[in-house]
Amino acid sequence: MEKKFILILLIFGGCTVKTWAQQVGVKSNLLYDATTTMNLGLEIGLARKWTLDIPFNYNPWKPANGRRLAHFGVQPEVRYWFCERFTRMFVGVHVHYADFNAGGWPNWSFISKNMQNHRYEGELYGVGFSFGRSWILKKRWSIEATVGVGYAYIKYDKYPCAECGSKLKDGHKNYFGPTKAGISLVYLIK
Template identity: 65%
Template sequence: MKKLRLIFIFLFACCVMPEAYAQKVAVKSNLLYDATATFNLGVEFGLARKWTLDVPVNLNPWKFNDGMRLRHWGVQPEVRYWFCERFRRTFIGLHAHYADFNVGNFPDWSFISENMKQNRYEGYLYGAGISVGHAWILKKRWGIEATIGLGYARIVYDKYPCAECGSRLKSDTRNYFGPTKVGISLIYLIK
């Protein structure tokens, strides 16, 4: 919980910096999250001529008929340096992430376990990573952005025998290194 508070304090501090006012702001939606029925909204603030702060938030509250669930909420703030000017062309970023999750009866390709189909996992994760991306302008205020990132996540979870029933089988932690960010986002620029 302390880590979550630190993330929000950092975001608040960045948002109230004098340079942040009267800068460009972008609102975005990650189309890959949309494909998984996950609500998501990102806001990116201009901090300086080549620097921005991107703050995407996502939520998936659904439980499907077959018991499959990918319930989660997460936030992944990222400071970006743009090589051209902000919101245009290529950038590199440094991101942090935090998420709570409750997943189960899911295909066996997860970073938590090879046995996602028979079990349910509930917990949280936190970590950081680096990313690279590119933004294309479609019209005056519209654009598309692609990004990919690698990093670390500490995963703390409880394992249950099935999606709806049973007592906890075990509590565990896992260290994950690998892809931590991927996105193809539709962007609207607010000046």
């Protein structure tokens, strides 16, 4: 009886080791890097065509010019790869959470007057769908592009400017639109 039990444990243990020896990718989103947002993503192989991508981003900076883009965010995503994981095209379903403090942005044509003249502090939660592609550069290196659309519930407090004032109001907004964009450099660990 004891020998059979040990044999079953060895067989089960061997299967478990193989399961844990899945491929893993470590990545950085270059679009976040361009905004001085620190970010790190981890993508774990779940099965031949399935992965779990878990990106984190954090921006604590407060520039001297009064602008704000401080935030912490996470956006886990389950991906289905059409070829095999980490290769070519994929679709994904993601959820997202962010805590933000943003406002005082420059007077550029694509920036709303609200974001130029006010500061918003709050949280957002949501879900979305994405599509992407990965290109292999070398044996362990690749580059990945992804875009996503979805929904976010945004709960916020509004302030009169980036650095001053009492709260003007609190509110919430339902948002439908782009929820994900990335060009990431990926290093695969085997």
